[in-house]
Amino acid sequence: MEWETVIGLEIHTQLATRSKIFSGAATAYGAEPNTQACAVDLGLPGVLPVLNKDVMRMAVKFGLALGAEIGMTSVFDRKNYFYPDLPKGYQTTQMDYPIVGKGSLTIELEDGSTKVIGVTRAHLEEDAGKSLHEDFQGMTGIDLNRAGTPLLEIVSDPDMSSAKEAVAYMRKMHSLVRYIGISDGNMQEGSFRCDANVSVRPKGQKEFGTRAELKNINSFRFVERAINIEVERQIDLIEAGGEVVQETRLYDSDKNETRSMRSKEEANDYRYFPDPDLLPIKLTQEFVEEIRATLPELPGAKKARFIKSFGLKEEDINTLVTNRETAEYFEVVVEKCGDAKLASNWVVGELSGYLNKEDMDITASPVTADMLALLITRIKDNTISGKIAKQVFEALWKGEGKDADAVIESKGLKQITDTGEIEAIVDEIIAANPEQVEQFKAGKEKVLGFFVGQCMKASKGKANPGQLNQLIRDKLK
Amino acid sequence: MHNKTIAELAQGLKTGDFSSEELSKSFLQRIKQYDTDLNSFITVSEDHALAQARAADEIISKGNATALTGIPFAQKDIFCTNGIKTTCGSKMLDNFIAPYDATVIHHFNQAGSVMLGKTNMDEFAMGSSNETSFYGGVKNPWDTSTVPGGSSGGSAAAVAARLAPASTGTDTGGSIRQPAALCGLTGLKPTYGRVSRYGMIAFASSLDQAGTFTQTAEDAGLMLNVMAGFDEKDSTSVEQDVPDYTANLNQDLKGLKIGLPKEYFGEGLNADVAKIVEEAITEYKKLGAEIVDISLPNSHLSVPAYYVIAPAECSSNLSRFDGVRFGYRCDDPKDLEDMYKRSRGEGFGDEVKRRIMIGAYALSAGYYDAYYLKAQKIRRLISDDFKAAFEKVDVIMGPTSPEVAFKAGEKSDDPVSMYLSDIYTIATNLAGLPGMSVPCGFSNKMPVGLQLIGNYFDESRLLNVAHQYQQTTDWHKQMPEAYK
Numbered sequence: 001m002e003w004e005t006v007i008g009l010e011i012h013t014q015l016a017t018r019s020k021i022f023s024g025a026a027t028a029y030g031a032e033p034n035t036q037a038c039a040v041d042l043g044l045p046g047v048l049p050v051l052n053k054d055v056m057r058m059a060v061k062f063g064l065a066l067g068a069e070i071g072m073t074s075v076f077d078r079k080n081y082f083y084p085d086l087p088k089g090y091q092t093t094q095m096d097y098p099i100v101g102k103g104s105l106t107i108e109l110e111d112g113s114t115k116v117i118g119v120t121r122a123h124l125e126e127d128a129g130k131s132l133h134e135d136f137q138g139m140t141g142i143d144l145n146r147a148g149t150p151l152l153e154i155v156s157d158p159d160m161s162s163a164k165e166a167v168a169y170m171r172k173m174h175s176l177v178r179y180i181g182i183s184d185g186n187m188q189e190g191s192f193r194c195d196a197n198v199s200v201r202p203k204g205q206k207e208f209g210t211r212a213e214l215k216n217i218n219s220f221r222f223v224e225r226a227i228n229i230e231v232e233r234q235i236d237l238i239e240a241g242g243e244v245v246q247e248t249r250l251y252d253s254d255k256n257e258t259r260s261m262r263s264k265e266e267a268n269d270y271r272y273f274p275d276p277d278l279l280p281i282k283l284t285q286e287f288v289e290e291i292r293a294t295l296p297e298l299p300g301a302k303k304a305r306f307i308k309s310f311g312l313k314e315e316d317i318n319t320l321v322t323n324r325e326t327a328e329y330f331e332v333v334v335e336k337c338g339d340a341k342l343a344s345n346w347v348v349g350e351l352s353g354y355l356n357k358e359d360m361d362i363t364a365s366p367v368t369a370d371m372l373a374l375l376i377t378r379i380k381d382n383t384i385s386g387k388i389a390k391q392v393f394e395a396l397w398k399g400e401g402k403d404a405d406a407v408i409e410s411k412g413l414k415q416i417t418d419t420g421e422i423e424a425i426v427d428e429i430i431a432a433n434p435e436q437v438e439q440f441k442a443g444k445e446k447v448l449g450f451f452v453g454q455c456m457k458a459s460k461g462k463a464n465p466g467q468l469n470q471l472i473r474d475k476l477k
Numbered sequence: 478m479h480n481k482t483i484a485e486l487a488q489g490l491k492t493g494d495f496s497s498e499e500l501s502k503s504f505l506q507r508i509k510q511y512d513t514d515l516n517s518f519i520t521v522s523e524d525h526a527l528a529q530a531r532a533a534d535e536i537i538s539k540g541n542a543t544a545l546t547g548i549p550f551a552q553k554d555i556f557c558t559n560g561i562k563t564t565c566g567s568k569m570l571d572n573f574i575a576p577y578d579a580t581v582i583h584h585f586n587q588a589g590s591v592m593l594g595k596t597n598m599d600e601f602a603m604g605s606s607n608e609t610s611f612y613g614g615v616k617n618p619w620d621t622s623t624v625p626g627g628s629s630g631g632s633a634a635a636v637a638a639r640l641a642p643a644s645t646g647t648d649t650g651g652s653i654r655q656p657a658a659l660c661g662l663t664g665l666k667p668t669y670g671r672v673s674r675y676g677m678i679a680f681a682s683s684l685d686q687a688g689t690f691t692q693t694a695e696d697a698g699l700m701l702n703v704m705a706g707f708d709e710k711d712s713t714s715v716e717q718d719v720p721d722y723t724a725n726l727n728q729d730l731k732g733l734k735i736g737l738p739k740e741y742f743g744e745g746l747n748a749d750v751a752k753i754v755e756e757a758i759t760e761y762k763k764l765g766a767e768i769v770d771i772s773l774p775n776s777h778l779s780v781p782a783y784y785v786i787a788p789a790e791c792s793s794n795l796s797r798f799d800g801v802r803f804g805y806r807c808d809d810p811k812d813l814e815d816m817y818k819r820s821r822g823e824g825f826g827d828e829v830k831r832r833i834m835i836g837a838y839a840l841s842a843g844y845y846d847a848y849y850l851k852a853q854k855i856r857r858l859i860s861d862d863f864k865a866a867f868e869k870v871d872v873i874m875g876p877t878s879p880e881v882a883f884k885a886g887e888k889s890d891d892p893v894s895m896y897l898s899d900i901y902t903i904a905t906n907l908a909g910l911p912g913m914s915v916p917c918g919f920s921n922k923m924p925v926g927l928q929l930i931g932n933y934f935d936e937s938r939l940l941n942v943a944h945q946y947q948q949t950t951d952w953h954k955q956m957p958e959a960y961k
Contacts, residue, residue, distance in 0.1 A: 043797040045678040271840035
């Protein structure tokens with residue numbers, strides 16, 4: 001039988017506020033356990049939550065960026081359950097009236113086509129703390145630094161039909177939240193993670209199959225692998241006569257398998273009800289417009305502009321606009337060197353290669369946009385060849401000079417354009433290789449490459465390639 | 478000194494008749510003398526009180542005293558006090574010392590007043606007789622075989638026996654007004670949101686409101702002046718100016734329209750209490766007020782709606798008492814679940830458990846609409862009843878409690894009859910309105926309270942209406958013989 005996969009994602013993105021959603025405690029990552037938890041985060045008796053207004057601004061910004069409905073009145077609810085790292089015995093979240101309503105996100109697929117994925121809603125909630133099971137013999141340690149960290153949970157419609165689509169959606173959402181500056185999107189630190197609802201059904205069937213929820217996946221690669229392995233498990237199960245049960249499953253990346261955490265029967269009755277300690281958030285149109293005015297140019301608009309003004313390959317543009325920093329870097333390079341094609345090649349090629357290798361953010365690149373622009377300018381004005389430019393780039397990356405000119409000067413990499421000097425090298429190489437000269441004269445054009453290579457080597461790569469080619473041809477005739 | 482009002486004591490402090498230290502010592506002495514029997518305090522903070530008194534004397538000597546400087550108060554043990562145990566009447570918090578002050582406490586400290594100690598109360602403010610306290614019941618000074626009412630029973634008994642000139646309480650369904658009535662005191666529950674709830678241990682967040690026990694309406698105004706106001710730490714506190722609540726006390730009541738809801742004078746009301754309340758109304762007529770018969774048609778729904786909403790909120794509010802971070806934890810838990818079950822099972826008393834279970838049930842999937850949502854709709858209807866009534870009248874009056882103080886143990890095994898003690902007070906909380914109880918006579922030597930209900934943020938008028946009555950009657954000046 002042919003099967004069809006149905007996937008919906010719930011993405012939890014941590015909002016980049018300095019303090020927590022309902023208290024003044026700091027949100028910085030990696031502090032000593034329980035040093036960033038105040039009386040409110042600890043859930044001490046009598047203390048009360050007060051909404052951090054930045055959280056509200058960021059959520060509205062997200063809604064506007066997505067072109068979604070904005071919940072002009074949204075309500076906080078309590079989700080009640082007991083867990084040691086949930087200090088109040090309930091999580092404050094939004095149930096019936098989320099701050100962001102229906103919207104959609106268009107994703108690009110590998111074959112170049114696009115697909116619109118519905119976004120059901122996005123709501124605000126607080127994160128829980130962390131249970132630490134190591135270092136405590138027979139006991140569990142609780143770190144409440146994370147408790148009360150603001151999260152925006154973005155819930156998609158069940159519109160994705162493959163792991164690849166799910167990853168494309170997640171990547172696009174990741175890019176968006178970083179673009180508009182509401183999250184640092186740091187996946188290692190848990191600032192961007194997702195739950196995937198996965199089900200399968202016979203191709204063409206209308207009703208959904210029973211879904212399993214894969215919890216807390218924090219990398220694009222794992223999302224793809226977890227979904228694929230889960231789809232495989234469900235199909236195998238059904239084909240063997242079994243039945244998928246609705247449950248929460250955990251993806252184990254070491255074993256590349258999903259495991260049951262708890263089934264629906266064991267699931268909590270969360271006894272949701274409106275939080276009486278917090279008033280409903282009532283937004284005014286004026287406030288929403290104020291937020292709209294702070295929106296940066298979004299990836300879609302940026303891409304359209306890049307296509308129009310730079311005439312680049314769509315594939316390259318996609319890379320350039322993945323994040324705001326890369327796009328901004330690229331635009332500085334173009335502006336300073338005046339060559340969009342070369343700028344794109346260098347940013348997408350050499351620079352990205354180095355950044356990837358060192359797992360570095362473009363904002364931390366030792367080769368700044370200004371430095372790259374000057375380097376490209378020196379290629380264009382024939383001071384250096386493209387090949388030598390790579391050497392210069394490497395030197396700049398390693399900090400061996402303040403700019404391209406300094407490196408070219410100190411390493412003596414300036415291109416030889418003096419015809420006499422190049423001629424001398426050509427003469428020498430021709431004289432030293434009579435056999436190849438004969439072959440060329442006998443019509444073996446390929447030998448030309450041999451001469452170019454030898455001459456280039458003799459010039460230590462500095463001979464102007466155009467001039468060199470021409471001279472060799474002339475001399476061999 | 479012990480039988481003076483706040484206003485009189487402030488005068489005495491100002492003119493140097495006595496110091497705050499002398500005053501505080503005399504009340505501490507009275508606590509030592511009488512409270513072993515009454516049990517109105519859970520904690521007496523003698524050293525702290527004397528340090529505060531000496532600081533107050535310093536301020537007074539420099540001429541910087543304000544209305545409450547140097548005045549001793551008893552604080553209900555529901556308000557967190559930095560460095561001094563706050564139990565909320567529960568074993569669960571027998572070891573709990575908050576690292577912060579409730580905003581109410583902060584205001585009293587800023588005013589330079591003195592805290593004598595923390596008063597006994599029904600466990601987590603759940604009760605109408607003070608019998609659910611882990612620290613034992615409190616005796617009513619008017620007849621020690623009876624209860625003082627609840628949940629703020631300790632605060633009421635302490636002032637009734639003049640172990641403190643005044644005290645604070647909290648009122649979720651009548652927890653200030655009912656004990657004030659049963660102990661012959663002036664009790665004030667302000668409008669919901671008038672006084673910050675920060676640091677006040679929550680029972681039912683949408684109903685809880687802090688207020689006062691005093692001998693006079695004037696004293697209640699003096700205390701409210703200090704307690705009221707917006708607090709950025711409490712999102713449900715209301716951003717509205719705080720007037721001087723003593724400014725309008727002396728206005729006459731000519732033309733005042735008093736509404737008498739027929740539902741508050743029907744079946745279930747003790748005949749003697751009814752008669753005494755009617756006499757009080759007659760007194761108001763003499764003062765120039767006009768009586769208007771009104772109806773609050775949904776009154777009969779207030780107790781059932783309350784006993785869904787309050788337990789629902791409490792079931793969630795009390796989840797934080799889990800033995801993990803503070804408070805009671807059972808010995809040698811086997812595992813996490815065992816720790817939760819036994820810590821909560823051993824740490825909470827029966828009434829608290831009963832309400833948590835009712836609340837959890839009312840909120841559970843499949844029952845939410847039928848109970849919680851329906852109760853919220855009723856709540857709206859009850860508010861609408863009052864809204865309509867206040868278009869016709871300025872103040873609503875009736876009995877505070879259907880009967881005078883009952884015997885200890887009389888209702889402790891019958892929760893429903895206990896819940897009915899608050900039948901006239903609960904609607905006010907559901908609507909969020911301000912209410913008072915004012916002493917208006919005695920039935921079989923036990924005090925009877927007249928309830929006054931005002932419109933939102935109309936505390937000034939309530940205090941004025943109560944004060945005028947207290948100018949022509951002396952019920953509020955009576956005190957139990959044994960404590961004179």
